[in-house]
Amino acid sequence: MYSTADLQLFIRTADSGNLSQAARDLDLSTATASASLKRLEQKLGTRLFVRSTRSMRLTQDGEVFLEYGRNALALLKEGEALISADKGSIRGNIRISASSDLGRSVLLPWLDDFQRIHPAITITLQLSDSNVNLFREPVDMAFRYGKQQDSTLVSQHLIDNRRTLVASPAYVDKHPPLQHPRDLASHNCLLYYLKHGLNNTWPFLSGKELIEVKVRGDRMANDGAVVREWAVAGLGIAYKSWLDIRQDLDNGRLVRLLPEYLGDEVPLNVVYPHRNSASPRVRALLAFLREKFAEFEDTRVAK
Numbered sequence: 001m002y003s004t005a006d007l008q009l010f011i012r013t014a015d016s017g018n019l020s021q022a023a024r025d026l027d028l029s030t031a032t033a034s035a036s037l038k039r040l041e042q043k044l045g046t047r048l049f050v051r052s053t054r055s056m057r058l059t060q061d062g063e064v065f066l067e068y069g070r071n072a073l074a075l076l077k078e079g080e081a082l083i084s085a086d087k088g089s090i091r092g093n094i095r096i097s098a099s100s101d102l103g104r105s106v107l108l109p110w111l112d113d114f115q116r117i118h119p120a121i122t123i124t125l126q127l128s129d130s131n132v133n134l135f136r137e138p139v140d141m142a143f144r145y146g147k148q149q150d151s152t153l154v155s156q157h158l159i160d161n162r163r164t165l166v167a168s169p170a171y172v173d174k175h176p177p178l179q180h181p182r183d184l185a186s187h188n189c190l191l192y193y194l195k196h197g198l199n200n201t202w203p204f205l206s207g208k209e210l211i212e213v214k215v216r217g218d219r220m221a222n223d224g225a226v227v228r229e230w231a232v233a234g235l236g237i238a239y240k241s242w243l244d245i246r247q248d249l250d251n252g253r254l255v256r257l258l259p260e261y262l263g264d265e266v267p268l269n270v271v272y273p274h275r276n277s278a279s280p281r282v283r284a285l286l287a288f289l290r291e292k293f294a295e296f297e298d299t300r301v302a303k
Helices: 004-016 019-025 030-044 060-084 100-117 169-174 181-186 224-232 242-250 280-302
Strands: 049-051 056-058 092-098 121-127 141-145 153-159 163-167 190-194 201-206 209-214 219-221 238-241 268-273
Touching: 004 019, 004 030, 004 060, 019 030, 056 060, 060 153, 092 100, 092 280, 100 121, 100 141, 100 224, 100 238, 100 242, 100 280, 141 280, 153 280, 163 201, 163 242, 181 201, 181 209, 190 224, 219 224, 224 238, 224 242, 238 242, 268 280
Parallel strands: 092 121, 092 141, 190 219
Antiparallel strands: 049 056, 141 268, 153 268, 163 238, 201 209
């Protein structure tokens, strides 16, 4: 059986591309490091590296295992820190990046709760719908929708989530009802700029059939909170993350349209640089938020 030390060596070797360097970083002999890596590969039944005289490159299996290895070590460190630390030892500033809607409608009250539990914590919250570069900007953790492609970051899944077609009751009362996603062509759709451009093609899933509808409207924004406000004001139909508009659905400011057609999958993840994974305050907040999101999921399933 391999150990956490084997995982640490594997990750350090992947980062440096050199087994000898990884061994020096972890204060191991080269022979011990080589045996550790061999033990890990034997347990997994696959080669993790392509070796050359000067460097080591991850195999395809190694690339897959690297992400899970990083997450496993980060979670173990979180657990160790939360068990060994008392509330008074959790202190310092946590710098957080999140999208506008998620920050305002979900995170703000939870961060208040966390600071009441840990009064020595301060929060710096950066709200923007643009992804920050976590290796250049002073950010400890960022919340991002969708599957994460950057293997240089630690990524933890928080909750499953989909985009949802919504409008205000006033808009619904004044316009023809939707029978099919293609009926959106005759409605005013509230558009949003994603990092790849204007999001004017909205996908829906009906069974195994994928339906993509190109929509148009008289309002466009690069801020998701603005699109939500337009929808609440009755100015059009929005295609929004369920997490961002769940309160509006609960209190009737918005209603869901075409619920039998599933919107795009956009799971919520938290990402952070591996260099920050040892921070007790960041680990404490991550554990706290995972518990909150788990309660969210339980509530949604109950409905």
